[in-house]
Amino acid sequence: MTYILQTHQLTKAFHGKEVVSNVSMKVRKGEVYGFLGPNGAGKTTIIKMLTNLVKPSSGEINMFGQTVTNHSYELLKRIGCIIEYPVFYDKLTAKENLEFHCEYMGYYDKRAIKQALELVNLVNVDNKAVKDLSLGMKQRLGIARAIITKPELLILDEPINGLDPVGIKELRGLFHMLSKEYGITLLISSHILGEIELIADTVGVISEGRLVEEVSMQNIKKKNTNYVEISTQDHKKAALVLEDVLHITNYKIVDNSIIRIYDTLISQNEISKTLILHDVSINSINVKNHSLEDYFLTLINGGGAIA
Numbered sequence: 423m424t425y426i427l428q429t430h431q432l433t434k435a436f437h438g439k440e441v442v443s444n445v446s447m448k449v450r451k452g453e454v455y456g457f458l459g460p461n462g463a464g465k466t467t468i469i470k471m472l473t474n475l476v477k478p479s480s481g482e483i484n485m486f487g488q489t490v491t492n493h494s495y496e497l498l499k500r501i502g503c504i505i506e507y508p509v510f511y512d513k514l515t516a517k518e519n520l521e522f523h524c525e526y527m528g529y530y531d532k533r534a535i536k537q538a539l540e541l542v543n544l545v546n547v548d549n550k551a552v553k554d555l556s557l558g559m560k561q562r563l564g565i566a567r568a569i570i571t572k573p574e575l576l577i578l579d580e581p582i583n584g585l586d587p588v589g590i591k592e593l594r595g596l597f598h599m600l601s602k603e604y605g606i607t608l609l610i611s612s613h614i615l616g617e618i619e620l621i622a623d624t625v626g627v628i629s630e631g632r633l634v635e636e637v638s639m640q641n642i643k644k645k646n647t648n649y650v651e652i653s654t655q656d657h658k659k660a661a662l663v664l665e666d667v668l669h670i671t672n673y674k675i676v677d678n679s680i681i682r683i684y685d686t687l688i689s690q691n692e693i694s695k696t697l698i699l700h701d702v703s704i705n706s707i708n709v710k711n712h713s714l715e716d717y718f719l720t721l722i723n724g725g726g727a728i729a
Contacts, residue, residue, distance in 0.1 A: 425484075426451040426575055426607045427472070432481035434467055442467050442631045444481070449575075449609055449624070454601050456622030456639075457611035458718060464631040465611040466506060469579050472609075473503050486574070499527065502573035504581055508564025512553035516544060516563050519552060520570055529571045538566040543592055557584035565593065569600065576600065577609045582617060590617065597621050615715045627721050634721050642717055650683040650690050652697070653705040657681055663700045668693065682710075 427449040434442040442464045449455045459465050470476040472483060474490065483490040485497050510519045520535045539545060542562040552560065561584045568576060582590045598621065600606040612618050618625060625642070627635040654660050657675050664670040664683070670693075672684045683693065694707050 424451040425449060426486060427609065428484040429468075429472075430482045430484070432468065432471060432483065433479050434464075434471060434476065435479045440479075440631060442471070445628070445631075445633045447626050447633055447636060449607060451607055452601065452605050453623040454597060454608045454610065454621050456618035456625045457609060457628065458615065458618050458625055459611075459613065459628035461613055463628045465628060466579055467631075468628070469503070469505055469577055469609075469611060472577060473501070473505065474498060475505070499571075500573060501575040501577060502568035502571060503577040503579070504564045504568050505577075505579045507583070508560060508567065510552040510560070510563065513551055515549060515551060516547045516555070516566075519563065520567060523567050524570060527571055534570050534572075538570040541569065541596060542566045543589075558586065558589055561585060562589070562593075565596075569606075572604070573606065575607045575609070579611045580613070581610060582612070582614065594621055615718055619715075627718060629721065648686060648709055650693060650707065651710050652681045652683070652693070652707045653679060654681065654697075654702060655679060655705070656702055659700075660697055660702045663697055663702055664693075667696055667700065 425448045429445055429447050432442060432445040433440060445468060457465055467476060471478050474494065486500060488494070488497060490497060511522065514522065516539065517535055520538065524530065524534065542565050544559060544562045544566060547555065547559070552563065555563065561581065565578070565581060568578065582593060585593065594617065597608055597610065601608055610621065622639055624636065624638050626633055652660065657678055660681055661675065664673060668688055670683060670685045670688060674682045676682060690707060690709055694704065697704055
């Protein structure tokens with residue numbers, strides 16, 4: 423199995439306090455790796471260490487089969503990245519900014535600038551200064567700059583910030599294309615679970631500076647079995663009926679008004695009929711399945727992976 427990026431016990435402390443602790447992650451070549459965690463979890467600090475902007479307190483980074491050091495300049499030429507909000511020369515145009523970037527990267531394909539701008543759907547901005555672009559347009563320009571040199575590894579920190587739903591959908595398609603058609607490996611950090619669920623092959627979940635889970639989306643989907651969700655104001659009486667009449671024990675009460683039943687041998691219709699016959703009022707009853715959000719919240723709250 424080929425890993426394009428690996429970390430081993432990666433740790434960073436500021437003023438004696440660890441903000442990243444013993445993170446060991448593995449990113450496969452050609453995949454989209456979703457780096458998922460709440461704001462302040464340590465995602466950006468890890469990305470800064472991966473790109474040599476912040477030095478680890480301890481641990482090791484291996485990229486393209488080589489250990490990253492203070493002098494790994496050639497390795498860094500093989501990656502593209504956006505960290506936090508992209509910064510530009512505001513008085514220059516989008517095209518001029520990209521020309522400048524290519525110059526100091528030593529990349530001289532004259533077609534690359536037009537191709538990169540077209541890929542992110544940023545057109546008709548040749549004569550417009552960056553300071554006059556919207557936040558979303560600046561975000562697109564940042565992605566164009568990150569992909570213009572056709573990197574082997576693309577690291578994007580919260581790349582959909584400032585984009586409207588149409589822009590988010592377009593970039594989702596772009597990320598899929600870069601991965602599947604161009605063979606670029608993408609590491610995308612985000613706190614937006616729904617987007618990661620749609621684009622990632624593997625998810626790394628980080629909480630309070632620690633990598634609490636690293637799992638393929640395929641495995642998450644296998645684990646996420648269907649369940650029946652009942653909304654009722656009388657959860658105690660409903661629970662008694664489930665146990666005493668239907669002999670269901672595999673259920674969970676959520677927020678004193680929601681009951682989730684994981685026993686799939688008894689149909690939704692039979693559950694509904696039995697509850698009504700025993701004078702349990704039902705607001706709603708639906709078949710649902712676990713999402714990445716359920717999985718994520720379980721991990722963040724310390725419950726471990728969903729069984």
